[in-house]
Amino acid sequence: xxxxxxxxxxxxxxxxxxxxxxxxxxxxxxxxxxxxxxxxxxxxxxxxxxxxxxxxxxxxxxxxxxxxxxxxxxxxxxxxxxxxxxxxxxxxxxxxxxxxxxxxxxxxxxxxxxxxxxxxxxxxxxxxxxxxxxxxxxxxxxxxxxxxxxxxxxxxxxxxxxxxxxxxxxxxxxxxxxxxxxxxxxxxxxxxxxxxxxxxxxxxxxxxxxxxxxxxxxxxxxxxxxxxxxxxxxxxxxxxxxxxxxxxxxxxxxxxxxxxxxxxxxxxxxxxxxxxxxxxxxxxxxxxxxxxxxxxxxxxxxxxxxxxxxxxxxxxxxxxxxxxxxxxxxxxxxxxxxxxxxxxxxxxxxxxxxxxxxxxxxxxxxxxxxxxxxxxxxxxxxxxxxxxxxxxxxxxxxxxxxxxxxxxxx
Amino acid sequence: xxxxxxxxxxxxxxxxxxxxxxxxxxxxxxxxxxxxxxxxxxxxxxxxxxxxxxxxxxxxxxxxxxxxxxxxxxxxxxxxxxxxxxxxxxxxxxxxxxxxxxxxxxxxxxxxxxxxxxxxxxxxxxxxxxxxxxxxxxxxxxxxxxxxxxxxxxxxxxxxxxxxxxxxxxxxxxxxxxxxxxxxxxxxxxxxxxxxxxxxxxxxxxxxxxxxxxxxxxxxxxxxxxxxxxxxxxxxxxxxxxxxxxxxxxxxxxxxxxxxxxxxxxxxxxxxxxxxxxxxxxxxxxxxxxxxxxxxxxxxxxxxxxxxxxxxxxxxxxxxxxxxxxxxxxxxxxxxxxxxxxxxxxxxxxxxxxxxxxxxxxxxxxxxxxxxxxxxxxxxxxxxxxxxxxxxxxxxxxxxxxxxx
Numbered sequence: 029x030x031x032x033x034x035x036x037x038x039x040x041x042x043x044x045x046x047x048x049x050x051x052x053x054x055x056x057x058x059x060x061x062x063x064x065x066x067x068x069x070x071x072x073x074x075x076x077x078x079x080x081x082x083x084x085x086x087x088x089x090x091x092x093x094x095x096x097x098x099x100x101x102x103x104x105x106x107x108x109x110x111x112x113x114x115x116x117x118x119x120x121x122x123x124x125x126x127x128x129x130x131x132x133x134x135x136x137x138x139x140x141x142x143x144x145x146x147x148x149x150x151x152x153x154x155x156x157x158x159x160x161x162x163x164x165x166x167x168x169x170x171x172x173x174x175x176x177x178x179x180x181x182x183x184x185x186x187x188x189x190x191x192x193x194x195x196x197x198x199x200x201x202x203x204x205x206x207x208x209x210x211x212x213x214x215x216x217x218x219x220x221x222x223x224x225x226x227x228x229x230x231x232x233x234x235x236x237x238x239x240x241x242x243x244x245x246x247x248x249x250x251x252x253x254x255x256x257x258x259x260x261x262x263x264x265x266x267x268x269x270x271x272x273x274x275x276x277x278x279x280x281x282x283x284x285x286x287x288x289x290x291x292x293x294x295x296x297x298x299x300x301x302x303x304x305x306x307x308x309x310x311x312x313x314x315x316x317x318x319x320x321x322x323x324x325x326x327x328x329x330x331x332x333x334x335x336x337x338x339x340x341x342x343x344x345x346x347x348x349x350x351x352x353x354x355x356x357x358x359x360x361x362x363x364x365x366x367x368x369x370x371x372x373x374x375x376x377x378x379x380x381x382x383x384x385x386x387x388x389x390x391x392x393x394x395x396x397x398x399x400x401x402x403x404x405x406x407x408x409x410x411x412x413x414x415x416x417x418x419x420x421x422x423x424x425x426x427x428x429x430x431x432x433x434x435x436x437x438x
Numbered sequence: 439x440x441x442x443x444x445x446x447x448x449x450x451x452x453x454x455x456x457x458x459x460x461x462x463x464x465x466x467x468x469x470x471x472x473x474x475x476x477x478x479x480x481x482x483x484x485x486x487x488x489x490x491x492x493x494x495x496x497x498x499x500x501x502x503x504x505x506x507x508x509x510x511x512x513x514x515x516x517x518x519x520x521x522x523x524x525x526x527x528x529x530x531x532x533x534x535x536x537x538x539x540x541x542x543x544x545x546x547x548x549x550x551x552x553x554x555x556x557x558x559x560x561x562x563x564x565x566x567x568x569x570x571x572x573x574x575x576x577x578x579x580x581x582x583x584x585x586x587x588x589x590x591x592x593x594x595x596x597x598x599x600x601x602x603x604x605x606x607x608x609x610x611x612x613x614x615x616x617x618x619x620x621x622x623x624x625x626x627x628x629x630x631x632x633x634x635x636x637x638x639x640x641x642x643x644x645x646x647x648x649x650x651x652x653x654x655x656x657x658x659x660x661x662x663x664x665x666x667x668x669x670x671x672x673x674x675x676x677x678x679x680x681x682x683x684x685x686x687x688x689x690x691x692x693x694x695x696x697x698x699x700x701x702x703x704x705x706x707x708x709x710x711x712x713x714x715x716x717x718x719x720x721x722x723x724x725x726x727x728x729x730x731x732x733x734x735x736x737x738x739x740x741x742x743x744x745x746x747x748x749x750x751x752x753x754x755x756x757x758x759x760x761x762x763x764x765x766x767x768x769x770x771x772x773x774x775x776x777x778x779x780x781x782x783x784x785x786x787x788x789x790x791x792x793x794x795x796x797x798x799x800x801x802x803x804x805x806x807x808x809x810x811x812x813x814x815x816x817x818x819x820x821x822x823x824x825x826x827x828x829x830x831x832x833x834x835x836x837x838x839x840x841x842x843x
Binding site: 047049050053054056057060061064068100101102103134135136138140141142143144145146188189191201202203207209289301304305308309311312315316318319323377 | 454457458461468505506507508538539540542545546547548549550551590591603604605609632699707710711713714715717718719720721722724725728729788
């Protein structure tokens with residue numbers, strides 16, 4: 029068997045180069061399809077990933093716990109006491125990377141010159157630092173040091189709008205837990221940079237100060253949590269749900285259906301593109317192989333008449349398609365990987381960034397080279413191509429030699 | 439004669455020709471249907487985004503768009519009103535004032551964007567007056583209409599009062615008590631949760647505007663060319679006044695750039711598709727010429743000029759590409775037309791469409807551009823690629839050719 033293989037393999041290889049142009053063209057087609065599939069796939073995945081990252085960073089974390097009713101009517105009326113023992117135990121499970129309680133309230137912020145509607149977040153500085161972007165995003169001034177710190181962090185865009193500077197005072201007006209209007213004057217101790225929507229609307233207070241201001245005692249509005257890995261989110265969410273049956277536990281995909289839809293779209297686009305480009309490759313390949321077989325029918329007939337077994341003939345033709353597809357697929361993968369890696373510093377969408385943000389992604393995309401995905405794609409292309417070449421191979425092996433040889437021209 | 443020879447040559451390999459035709463036709467269907475779908479969804483996006491609230495363009499103070507501050511207002515003086523009077527008939531211009539205030543019901547207080555509008559004219563530039571789901575649009579002086587999420591969060595019903603607390607243009611406190619006349623729903627979360635409208639005169643009084651305006655909105659429900667012209671005219675006559683005309687591409691930068699982004703990535707994908715198809719068909723063409731090397735050699739030996747042979751081969755390719763493209767255009771336009779009447783429903787990605795205030799049913803738009811551009815590129819690149827086998831013909835060695843199998 030091995031001997032036959034070593035006899036036939038060089039023949040198959042040489043046969044490919046009897047029609048050099050054709051072989052090269054077919055290889056280029058296959059390589060192009062593989063490369064485009066990889067590049068597009070990687071960009072789409074980075075798009076979905078960036079939509080996910082932005083959602084997580086935009087204070088959603090991997091999921092949130094609220095009192096029932098809060099999601100429909102996000103006010104202080106639906107606050108919750110500090111976590112129960114069962115919930116605390118679940119939150120401290122090793123599969124949860126970080127969690128933090130927050131106070132969330134709608135408010136108006138007023139400077140000497142302007143006023144704007146905002147969302148106040150009362151945060152626990154240490155816990156929040158492991159969970160969200162704020163602690164690392166302070167561009168001017170400082171972050172909070174402890175839950176009982178004082179002062180306020182404002183976004184850069186909001187500071188512009190209110191025409192205030194570091195050290196100025198602003199007045200926050202909100203409805204407190206009893207339903208009365210509460211006001212607090214606070215000093216701007218830090219200015220942060222982040223997603224424009226957050227910079228405009230999110231205002232951070234240390235949690236104790238927020239609780240006092242809003243008359244919440246030790247109650248909070250939400251607990252945000254982060255799983256160790258993205259794949260664990262649903263199991264972690266289920267675990268928390270079981271630990272706190274009377275609270276409303278939701279993962280990011282339930283909190284932000286928009287992001288989930290974006291990720292679905294990118295996945296679908298990948299699947300469709302993969303299918304279309306593979307269909308084209310298969311079409312080109314089968315056509316090429318069929319022709320390669322037809323134009324050599326006489327030769328095959330002769331070979332068979334000289335004693336070559338149909339099975340060997342089948343093997344020869346299958347080997348030809350292997351020799352054609354495997355190098356082509358691999359070189360396509362190399363080209364694809366090179367293109368992807370050349371963008372690994374990030375693809376800046378420039379002025380289209382505004383559009384990208386509108387569709388959930390960020391200004392700069394980071395396409396990732398995913399070895400496993402590439403491996404699967406290559407294996408699928410090679411496998412299916414070889415499958416597709418069975419038809420022409422069988423046709424060639426089946427022909428009756430005499431019939432073919434006697435016909436001068438086919 | 440060339441034509442009929444080429445035609446017959448095509449059908450010597452019936453199966454291959456049919457396979458090639460199918461590939462060309464399917465590619466054409468893809469490059470007709472998908473761009474039509476894109477273009478249809480862009481149209482819907484722009485129409486709904488502009489028609490909802492922002493209009494086709496707005497006249498504002500230069501910095502107002504980035505920093506909507508109370509003091510960035512302007513008076514509609516003689517220059518401005520004569521500039522508006524010059525606009526072509528059918529272009530609607532409606533004034534607006536904008537501020538932010540704290541709204542309080544008996545139980546709740548929430549921040550909101552307060553918009554002063556001319557209640558009689560507003561429906562010419564915005565669909566919000568038509569989106570009232572309970573009650574009525576503004577008709578008395580002390581009326582207010584709210585987005586449904588805001589009304590729900592404030593826990594107010596029709597006929598109840600809300601207190602408004604904001605800052606007037608002169609820095610004094612702006613306080614007012616208003617009666618809820620109606621509740622609207624746009625489907626866009628930001629608006630439904632944040633926006634309220636009151637009458638312009640009331641706004642003027644409460645916020646001490648002294649007749650000044652924050653924006654003049656130019657409605658989008660006229661011919662696009664007319665609107666474009668109106669913007670150009672206004673830009674000219676308002677230059678030097680400190681006022682600018684922002685068209686929808688500025689007002690809805692997110693919508694504009696996401697369309698651009700989608701368009702560019704779409705074109706990129708179609709180009710790759712066409713390159714792959716062309717490369718794989720070029721293979722077919724080369725083969726169909728090369729397998730006849732012996733025949734060509736014979737014909738040349740008999741005195742046929744390579745030019746004539748070349749023309750025959752090329753005609754074959756032109757015929758095949760033309761026929762495939764034509765088939766594709768027929769099929770593609772039939773599919774597109776069918777969906778442009780019946781609509782294409784996207785259930786799973788509804789949230790994305792809602793973000794743009796659109797329904798999740800899309801209607802592809804069959805325009806001469808979407809019908810012709812794609813197939814033209816396909817046919818063009820195939821016909822160009824067809825020159826390769828012709829080129830080979832001119833370099834054929836007669837003797838060697840006749841000997842080849």
